[in-house]
Amino acid sequence: MRNIRITGCGAALPENTVHFGDQTRYRMKDGQTLLDLAEMAVKEALDNAGLSIENIDLIIGGTATPLQAIPCNASLLHERIAKGTSIPAFDVNSSCTSFITALDMSSYLIDSGNYKNILIFSGDTASAALNPSQKESYELFSDTATAFVVSACHGESGVISSKQCTFSEGVHDTEIRGGCGLMTAFKMTDENKEDYYFDMKGKRVLKLAAKKIPDFLEEFLSETGTNIDDIDFFIPHQASKALRLIMDRLGVPKEKYIDRVKEWGNMISAAIPMGLYTAIHEGTVKRGDKIALFGTAAGLTINMLYMIY
Amino acid sequence: MRNIRITGCGAALPENTVHFGDQTRYRMKDGQTLLDLAEMAVKEALDNAGLSIENIDLIIGGTATPLQAIPCNASLLHERIAKGTSIPAFDVNSSCTSFITALDMSSYLIDSGNYKNILIFSGDTASAALNPSQKESYELFSDTATAFVVSACHGESGVISSKQCTFSEGVHDTEIRGGCGLMTAFKMTDENKEDYYFDMKGKRVLKLAAKKIPDFLEEFLSETGTNIDDIDFFIPHQASKALRLIMDRLGVPKEKYIDRVKEWGNMISAAIPMGLYTAIHEGTVKRGDKIALFGTAAGLTINMLYMIY
Numbered sequence: 001m002r003n004i005r006i007t008g009c010g011a012a013l014p015e016n017t018v019h020f021g022d023q024t025r026y027r028m029k030d031g032q033t034l035l036d037l038a039e040m041a042v043k044e045a046l047d048n049a050g051l052s053i054e055n056i057d058l059i060i061g062g063t064a065t066p067l068q069a070i071p072c073n074a075s076l077l078h079e080r081i082a083k084g085t086s087i088p089a090f091d092v093n094s095s096c097t098s099f100i101t102a103l104d105m106s107s108y109l110i111d112s113g114n115y116k117n118i119l120i121f122s123g124d125t126a127s128a129a130l131n132p133s134q135k136e137s138y139e140l141f142s143d144t145a146t147a148f149v150v151s152a153c154h155g156e157s158g159v160i161s162s163k164q165c166t167f168s169e170g171v172h173d174t175e176i177r178g179g180c181g182l183m184t185a186f187k188m189t190d191e192n193k194e195d196y197y198f199d200m201k202g203k204r205v206l207k208l209a210a211k212k213i214p215d216f217l218e219e220f221l222s223e224t225g226t227n228i229d230d231i232d233f234f235i236p237h238q239a240s241k242a243l244r245l246i247m248d249r250l251g252v253p254k255e256k257y258i259d260r261v262k263e264w265g266n267m268i269s270a271a272i273p274m275g276l277y278t279a280i281h282e283g284t285v286k287r288g289d290k291i292a293l294f295g296t297a298a299g300l301t302i303n304m305l306y307m308i309y
Numbered sequence: 310m311r312n313i314r315i316t317g318c319g320a321a322l323p324e325n326t327v328h329f330g331d332q333t334r335y336r337m338k339d340g341q342t343l344l345d346l347a348e349m350a351v352k353e354a355l356d357n358a359g360l361s362i363e364n365i366d367l368i369i370g371g372t373a374t375p376l377q378a379i380p381c382n383a384s385l386l387h388e389r390i391a392k393g394t395s396i397p398a399f400d401v402n403s404s405c406t407s408f409i410t411a412l413d414m415s416s417y418l419i420d421s422g423n424y425k426n427i428l429i430f431s432g433d434t435a436s437a438a439l440n441p442s443q444k445e446s447y448e449l450f451s452d453t454a455t456a457f458v459v460s461a462c463h464g465e466s467g468v469i470s471s472k473q474c475t476f477s478e479g480v481h482d483t484e485i486r487g488g489c490g491l492m493t494a495f496k497m498t499d500e501n502k503e504d505y506y507f508d509m510k511g512k513r514v515l516k517l518a519a520k521k522i523p524d525f526l527e528e529f530l531s532e533t534g535t536n537i538d539d540i541d542f543f544i545p546h547q548a549s550k551a552l553r554l555i556m557d558r559l560g561v562p563k564e565k566y567i568d569r570v571k572e573w574g575n576m577i578s579a580a581i582p583m584g585l586y587t588a589i590h591e592g593t594v595k596r597g598d599k600i601a602l603f604g605t606a607a608g609l610t611i612n613m614l615y616m617i618y
């Protein structure tokens with residue numbers, strides 16, 4: 001086990017909500033940015049951990065989308081929360097499961113003894129690139145920021161095992177093709193404008209995920225030497241309304257995972273940490289519980305991290 | 310020491326060059342993409358290591374700029390080099406020093422025993438966003454891709470120490486503000502078009518770097534318990550023509566570092582690995598040598614990794 005303890009967590013949702021039938025989605029108002037939300041989430045996480053920014057050894061942006069092409073998101077947030085310090089800052093990006101990857105990387109860094117407290121923030125500006133003509137994705141996503149402090153400990157908490165697989169036959173099923181290096185903003189025309197919006201081929205994603213997840217989970221459990229009933233609680237990515245379908249297929253009863261797709265939608269890289277934050281605050285996840293963070297991401301990536309909270 | 314051995318490296322430059330006085334720069338031709346170059350660099354690195362893609366446990370994109378807003382660069386390259394496999398893929402981004410951060414992360418992963426061979430690719434599409442009216446940066450950058458294979462070993466090579474500091478008082482001195490979450494392509498107008506180009510305040514970057522680097526290096530040497538003469542060879546980021554000025558100030562003689570700014574310009578995240586690739590191929594860096602990878606990045610970040618090659 002790689003010793004690491006979640007010592008603080010924070011989350012910030014925009015005040016502004018929109019509704020599609022019985023579904024609620026959070027969207028930033030004009031002028032508000034993800035950095036505003038992230039700053040609030042970090043403040044809550046540090047307070048919750050009883051730490052100040054000077055106690056942090058490293059800031060990781062575990063985010064799915066860039067705020068600017070240069071520099072990295074963590075440097076941009078650094079200006080808000082750590083200006084005047086020399087705390088290192090970089091991003092780790094595995095799309096929607098970036099928080100899992102960042103937490104996993106942190107477990108190696110902290111377990112080595114070289115780092116004591118790492119701050120991970122996650123979140124994306126979903127609303128910036130939603131396509132009004134693609135109803136399925138337009139009505140699915142929310143803007144949110146989350147922050148977690150993870151700290152050194154003495155064996156009472158930690159990452160038991162982790163696994164990521166990427167299946168690039170699905171790489172074009174979830175993308176924003178335009179705006180960056182392959183197709184810059186300068187190349188936008190009336191004809192290719194759709195390429196600059198978020199584009200999700202929902203059925204294809206679901207089909208590939210449903211095909212790959214059962215084997216992935218079986219391998220994960222076998223490599224970890226555990227079985228699904230040993231896992232006290234699942235924090236799955238809130239990918240879509242199909243969440244229940246996927247969890248049913250895996251044989252996870254609904255009292256053992258969090259499902260807030262109706263209340264939140266898909267919060268991209270903030271979805272998993274928001275699920276964990278909520279489960280901690282509601283008392284569903286308690287110290288000593290064995291929990292699994294789990295999700296699919298654009299890539300197509302499947303990611304899982306099993307830990308003692 | 311975190312045991313890790315560089316077992317293969319590759320690099321690919323575009324055929325197309327441009328010249329500014331005695332300075333040569335590499336720029337991709339229309340239709341060519343960074344993925345084309347990266348694919349070539351990966352092939353060379355795998356051949357050099359005597360490995361095939363099936364031997365790779367993880368693909369890290371150690372890149373400074375996104376090719377698409379979604380998914381991460383490593384997933385996009387996965388399609389070219391690893392389609393049909395389940396090799397995990399994610400990005401690590403500390404701007405121009407992303408290769409150092411990715412190599413450093415890899416040293417933790419491999420030294421843990423959980424990973425055997427990691428593939429790191431670096432490179433950016435500099436030419437996509439250069440501003441013709443900002444001569445200093447327009448004439449500085451080149452497009453390049455590099456790839457390295459890093460592998461488990463038995464103590465003969467490894468990372469002795471590493472250090473990153475981020476000073477966000479310089480965060481707006483090097484940026485591409487437009488194209489992503491904070492200012493999408495949809496918001497481009499004739500008035501704000503400049504925001505979508507690469508923007509570097511060269512004098513400010515140099516001033517802040519010159520102020521911070523000496524203390525950074527002193528702390529690094531002190532924490533590592535070594536002195537500058539123990540370092541056999543430096544691979545500095547080829548940030549600008551001021552490279553020699555900085556190295557002079559640090560007291561590093563010119564035979565102990567690579568300087569190809571005239572021949573290559575600044576290759577962004579590929580600059581440091583391209584320097585290392587060249588030093589390995591030219592025999593300047595030999596097995597057992599103690600080398601320091603070192604550079605500044607947008608952030609402002611200063612990054613250093615000291616290792617036995």
